[in-house]
Amino acid sequence: MIDHLSRAVISDPEQNLAIERRESDHILPDSKMTPLRFRKRTLHETKIRTHSTLTENVLSHKLQFDGRIISRNGRDACRELIGFFFTHDQSLTIYEYRQFGKNRTIVLPFIQKSIYSHQCGRRKGKQYRLGDFYVGATLTFFSSDASLPENMKENTFLKLRITYIDQIALDSLKTASMEQEDDIIIQETNDRLVFKAIQDVLKEKLHKRGVRILTGLGKYFQQLDKEGNGLLDKADFKQALKVFHLEVSEKDFESAWLILDDNGNGKVDYGEFKRGIIGEMNEYRKSYVRKAFMKLDFNKTGSVPIVNIRKCYCAKKHSQVISGHSTEEEIKSSFLETLKVACSKSDEVSYGEFEDYYEGLSIEIIDDEDFVTILRTPWGI
Numbered sequence: 196m197i198d199h200l201s202r203a204v205i206s207d208p209e210q211n212l213a214i215e216r217r218e219s220d221h222i223l224p225d226s227k228m229t230p231l232r233f234r235k236r237t238l239h240e241t242k243i244r245t246h247s248t249l250t251e252n253v254l255s256h257k258l259q260f261d262g263r264i265i266s267r268n269g270r271d272a273c274r275e276l277i278g279f280f281f282t283h284d285q286s287l288t289i290y291e292y293r294q295f296g297k298n299r300t301i302v303l304p305f306i307q308k309s310i311y312s313h314q315c316g317r318r319k320g321k322q323y324r325l326g327d328f329y330v331g332a333t334l335t336f337f338s339s340d341a342s343l344p345e346n347m348k349e350n351t352f353l354k355l356r357i358t359y360i361d362q363i364a365l366d367s368l369k370t371a372s373m374e375q376e377d378d379i380i381i382q383e384t385n386d387r388l389v390f391k392a393i394q395d396v397l398k399e400k401l402h403k404r405g406v407r408i409l410t411g412l413g414k415y416f417q418q419l420d421k422e423g424n425g426l427l428d429k430a431d432f433k434q435a436l437k438v439f440h441l442e443v444s445e446k447d448f449e450s451a452w453l454i455l456d457d458n459g460n461g462k463v464d465y466g467e468f469k470r471g472i473i474g475e476m477n478e479y480r481k482s483y484v485r486k487a488f489m490k491l492d493f494n495k496t497g498s499v500p501i502v503n504i505r506k507c508y509c510a511k512k513h514s515q516v517i518s519g520h521s522t523e524e525e526i527k528s529s530f531l532e533t534l535k536v537a538c539s540k541s542d543e544v545s546y547g548e549f550e551d552y553y554e555g556l557s558i559e560i561i562d563d564e565d566f567v568t569i570l571r572t573p574w575g576i
Contacts, residue, residue: 256281256282256283256368257279257280257281257282257283257364258279258280258281258282258325258328258360258361258364258365258368259277259278259279259360259361259364260277260278260279260280260328260357260359260360260361261275261276261277261278261357261358261359261360262276262277262278262289262334262355262356262357262358263275263276263355263356263358263481263485264276264353264354264355264356265333265354265355265356265466267425267466267545267546267547267550268497268545268546268547269488269492269495269496269497269498269545269546269547269549270495270496270497270546271497272485272546272547272550273485273488273489273492273495273546274291275291275292276289276290276291276292276305276355277289277290277291277292277302278290278306280323280325280328281308282325282368284310285310285322285323285324286308286309286310286311287306287308287309287310287311287323288304288306288307288308288309289305289306289341289355290302290303290304290305291303291304291305291342303342304342305341305342306336306340306341306342307340309340310322310323311323311336311340313327313334313335314335314336314337314352315335315352315354315457315458316333316335316383316457317379317382317383317386317457318379319457321379325365325368325369326369326380328357328360328365329357329360329365330357330358330359330360330478331356331357331477331478332356332357333354333355333356333357334354334355334356334357335352335353335354335355336352336353336355337351337352337353338350338351338352338353340353341353349424350424350425356478357478358478358481358482359478386454389447389450389451389454390451390454390471390472390474392447393443393447393451393471393472394472394473394474396443396447397441397443397472397473398558400440400441401441401473401555401558402558402559403559405554405555405556405557405558405559406533406552406555406556406559407533407536407555408439408441408555409469409473409551409552409554409555409558410533410534410536410537410548410551410552410555411439411536411537412435412439412441412469412551413469413537413547413548413551414536414537414538414539414548415435415438415439416431416435416465416469417539419431419434419435419465420465425464425465425466426462426463426464426465427462427463427465427468428461428462428463429452429461432463432465432468433448436472441472441473443472451471451472454471455467455468455471473558474558475554476553476554476557476566477563479563479567480553480557480563480566480567483566483567483570483571483576484549484550484553484570486576487549487570487574487576488546488549488550490507490574490575490576491503491504491507491574492546497545497546498540498543498544498545498546499543499544499549500542500543501531501534501535501538501541501542501543501544502542504531504534504544505527505531507574507575508527508530508531508573508574509523509572509573509574509575510523510524510526510527510530510573511523512572512573513526513572513573530573533552534548534549534552537551537552553570556569
């Protein structure tokens, strides 16, 4: 299927003519077969050689990647995306996997094949190139570029995070392209050092309190967000950091603000602020958080009733239960009590709130496999 997806958007138009000629030679006048041009066809035939050999040139220089939407909305955050970047013309395309029932999966166009540019950050206005694709990279588009529901188009920008890359293809393509370092790469490195310095200062304050601080901070940001657009100003963020005893020096705060407020409008998305100041779990860990939530949110509404979480959460293999220090019900009640503190509604948990809980937990766990085990065991994934 992967090969078919990449071929579907790039086949040479000359192939259509070649196929019709070839097929017409084998169809008798009284044949009941519908002419090819009237038949429904989702993919071009790519075995036919053309003078330009456009298809094969492009296919041999493509990079496959998987991605997710950066969003606190569960329906959007759990969308499964697969994309291709074509070094032949520096274009890209992205599809979305959609599952219907247990066994039926289809693939729909999400971002049409075209040449796109960064819409945010240091590379704003610069065309995407091979060096922009790596696990953890953020791709930004205008919301109007994608096939999005109306509620998502309310946001000017669509931000995607790359969760997987075909490393073998990437290494091969990098060797062939020999991209040069530029000033922007140096600036981005300096930006990461600014955030790293702040994160290191806050790490000690978050130790052993990560879950309560991260869940509380997420809820506090929502309360400050009177307009409901996810944007807050400098004073709001300073106030929030003070309330949760996460103060940073004025110099560090201003350095971070200059990077985050790249549009200069005085407001920043609080998800972006939190990721920059506090950091976030890696994509390997995040993939299991999404899997757990998707298992709970079987209706794909973006929120899960607390009663369903109580039914699905299994504490039987919890270390304290095995050692006899706690009962299953005590562990389950403790988990739900902490989770409820983060919720804006008393009877349900949104994806953003669910993610906040595990972001906080992730801070306290060094080893990736230990974190994944903690997630897999109670949710059965």
